[in-house]
Amino acid sequence: MPRPLLLVLTLTLVAASAVLVTARPSTAAGPALAAFQHPGVLVDKAQLDFARQQVQAGAQPQTAAYDAMKASSYAALSYTPKPRAIVECGSNSNPNYGCSDERNDALAAYTHALLWYFTRDDRYAKKSIQIMDAWSAVLRDHTNSNAPLQTGWSGASFSRAGELIKHTYGGPWAQRGRFETMLRDVYLPEVRNGAGCKNGNWELIMTDAAIGIAVFLDDHAAFDKAVGIWRGRLPGYVYETTDGSYPKAPSTCPSKDTRDEIIAYWQGQSTFSNGLAQETCRDFGHTGWGLTAATHVAETAYHQGVDLYAEAGKRLTDGFYFHARLETGTATPSNLCGGTVKKGLGAVTEIVYNHYNNRLGQQMPTTLRYTESQRPAGANYFYAWETLTHADNPR
Template identity: 80%
Template sequence: MNGLFRPALIALTIALIGIPTANAVEPPDDRPAAALAFSHPGVLVNKAQLDVTRSRVLAGAQPQKAAYDAMRASGSASLSYTPKPRAVVECGSNSNPNYGCSDERNDAIAAYTHALLWYINRDTRHATKAIQIMDAWSAVLTDHTNSNAPLQTGWAGASFSRTAELIKHTYTGTWTQRGRFENLLRNVYLPEIRNGAGCKNGNWELIMMDAAIGIAVVLDDRAAFDKAIGIWRGRLPGYVYQTTDGAWPKAPSTCPSKDTRAEIIDYWQGQSTFSDGLSQETCRDFGHTGWGLTAATHVAETAWHQGVDLYAEARERLSDGFYFHARLETGTPTPSNLCGGTVKKGLGAVTEVAYNHFHNRLGMSMPTTLRYTESKRPAGANYFYAWETLTHAGNPG
């Protein structure tokens, strides 16, 4: 027998008869995604992160203690908080008309706030309040309408999915109407967002996928989970540019009609020169860009907790996206070839989750992003993200 084949034959024989070798290494789990169970709680935060958050707050450690105090002082944390549900939430462009839009977003953030408070201080009144808010909406809501319906559904659905996940998997008390709320997520929220946003500005689709992946985990819906990841993978290269993409950015997978340089430049707010980290909405304003970047990170964080490493696929794209905008927010002059030499700042407190992953998990040096992150601590709550200094500062899980 050729000596080159003997080691392989020996190894195969050992594997077949089950004899362990001294240097045996467990093979990677190559089962299809559909065969793998979801990890709970696992929407944006997992149990390890929740336990670290709780222990640091109870010990008075910073920055968690200051973040917790800010959360407790917010109106969202009041035990007298009263939800304002309605059967149909109608939201036009810029939430005009605003028939329940602000109320739904605020209620969803309040519910998440109370779920976090419950986990940290073990006061069951907060769990009861989170359930009360969810039950109020599941009792009446039937639809989202008008032009902003998909985005509105994403905003509220992201916070509501985090709330449901925490209560469902950490609270041992009674939630009689849990099935009704899950049906609300399944039948009212998910159909509005699951197919993406087409050629809308990219923050829409990324926020929608933030909600969609969270809802998928709550419902243990592997098909919805995989679909959200697929749309994320098709959108992110169409939202944050890398020079490896070519001479100009790619079109999002849900917007294939933008297939010429002129159409891409128009879609990218008139920007005609491209560099690593530039966003499709940079020249619109940094506020919407921050929404898109943090929503993209939320999807990656939830996927991470479920064993799917989207961060690895988008390491440079995401880290460059945050660096590109954080450096301009922290004093770097705007180049003359960027947005005509003027940008509209206001990125927001959107960097905690990304910094936690890339620096605290992977060890990447990100001094500019750190400086910006620290300047926004403790991060508060806005539209669809809340209290991320509390849950993610220095907390890899």
């Protein structure tokens, strides 16, 4: 064999070997890893195996969480999907032409994928596939004002379901390519470029879907785009005093470049402290969506070797602490939202608590107290069964 050809083959083999090495999470900017880890959308195999072992041993809180999932309507083997070609969702899902059906079906597909993994009963895998196939056979578009948000809600759950079935189920999925095409051509274009100057939960939920779809499709460009959107949005959603005297504008909303514009965008709040969110004075429900979507993106990126948790610094933990302390009894100060807040953060703290406490050893007693009060976390819009998958799970 001529020496130049031998050299080329050697270098090719070395490069191929490098692709197979799983890197530790890094905070370095730059392209995504050359090879994605699968399964790796929100949960990875080590986490799933740990949680499964806990359930088999009857350990808590995983067993109670598993029992709640198994008893839910999403887990029924008789579950019937309700797909449609055009999902039309206006503000507050009014009109609601397929909006609730699509969200529920996506959550059901993910629920059955989890049940497959925990039970190894292939009836659950087949049901998850049936739901995904039903939608990929007919869905063509999302329309009306809530289309980007609706796409984010449903795309986040569908990408998790598809990821688990694709990478853990050895049985047939004849229409997998059609499902991949649906995520690539119908969902990803709607969510990949962010939400501009909409309230921040929109963009973070859309980015949650975008990064999940990117990993599922092995789409490095889409992954990098999602990470970039997250890096530009989080400082525009959760304030830290290091940002200056008032919050930054999100990178997708550069038009808000004065203090008055920022105050108006932050629901009229003019006094800023660590952990305050752009939607705090709107209500804690939407704020919880934004915070947990930000955490979902960080968790998926972590499984792919990009440590957005480290990049966030105190921003994520302060954001959850700020709201959890008010949920757990701290009086609302008079300079916050006129002295009145609308509580209802939701069961959104399992993943952030697990990372910073169980992986890193950071003490978060207020967030823990709130987290325990919400267990077992159920399923809602775009998040599901996170006590089962992430509670006390250091993997």
